Amino acid sequence: MRIDCPHCGSRDVQEFIYLRDAGPRRPDGMAATLAEMHVYLHERDNPAGRHRELWYHGSGCRAWLVVTRDTRTHAVFAVEALPASVESAST
Amino acid sequence: MAEPSSSAAGWRSQSAWAGVAVSGHLGADGGAGVTVCCLRDVGMATLIAPKRREAALIAAVEARYGMRLPEDPRTVENGGVRAVWAGPDQWLLVTADVSGVETLREVIADLGAVSDQTGSRAVLRVSGRAIRAALAKGCMIDLHDGSFPVGAAALSSIAHIGVHLWRLADGPDGAVFEIAAPRSIAGSFWSWFAASAAEFGCAVVVES
Numbered sequence: 001m002r003i004d005c006p007h008c009g010s011r012d013v014q015e016f017i018y019l020r021d022a023g024p025r026r027p028d029g030m031a032a033t034l035a036e037m038h039v040y041l042h043e044r045d046n047p048a049g050r051h052r053e054l055w056y057h058g059s060g061c062r063a064w065l066v067v068t069r070d071t072r073t074h075a076v077f078a079v080e081a082l083p084a085s086v087e088s089a090s091t
Numbered sequence: 092m093a094e095p096s097s098s099a100a101g102w103r104s105q106s107a108w109a110g111v112a113v114s115g116h117l118g119a120d121g122g123a124g125v126t127v128c129c130l131r132d133v134g135m136a137t138l139i140a141p142k143r144r145e146a147a148l149i150a151a152v153e154a155r156y157g158m159r160l161p162e163d164p165r166t167v168e169n170g171g172v173r174a175v176w177a178g179p180d181q182w183l184l185v186t187a188d189v190s191g192v193e194t195l196r197e198v199i200a201d202l203g204a205v206s207d208q209t210g211s212r213a214v215l216r217v218s219g220r221a222i223r224a225a226l227a228k229g230c231m232i233d234l235h236d237g238s239f240p241v242g243a244a245a246l247s248s249i250a251h252i253g254v255h256l257w258r259l260a261d262g263p264d265g266a267v268f269e270i271a272a273p274r275s276i277a278g279s280f281w282s283w284f285a286a287s288a289a290e291f292g293c294a295v296v297v298e299s
Contacts, residue, residue, distance in 0.1 A: 007179055008164060008245065009238075012231050015248060059248040061178035081179070
């Protein structure tokens, strides 16, 4: 599997680290109820097919990327740089 | 008890390659298909622009050094100072010695974060007719002209070691690359490099 990093170009998957589904946003820990935090932590989809994911290019440019990938075939449909708005919200 | 003066303490700086690489010929007899120079006393600093404020930093560097910090994986050089792309809004500045890093601090002031990396990385300058074949044993980047022309730069890993590499102007034997690896594992990197270059014959110069 190769990922076409928008900063570095096409690289082998061993340069990257998978984090998680790119969709969920961590709730404000001081404001969220236990139930809301439970949903965020544990209730994730596990689709067989197209999935938007956060990947970190740790051995390359050290940037976070959003990779759209088929979880059955590892075909990569799209790779985007993480928008700055998401970057600050997901830390 | 009196403080020992720095001269009395007897501290001496030494090359990152001291005790690792030895000048001479390595591997196969005959001509050298690979030439490697183990550099020392290279001044280095990382430069990071604040988010969405990279324009001011780029302008300040351009005004002082007469070169534009590359925003894609390339390296530029002017007047003995080299800038190498090191990720989005990040660069590695390479100078002949550490005084260049002090100048950089003054130029950047509060426009970005400068972190002195002098001595933290061990740098090889490699060339020779077989250099691409030797590097291909561990480097995942395609280093041929079409995809890695003069001035190209990349962050990647070789033999599980994070490296920063860039291509200089061609020399008499063709392509010339510089590869920076963490100094603490220069010995491991050298093991890989020496083993990979040995079959081509390798001329080694360790700067002292």
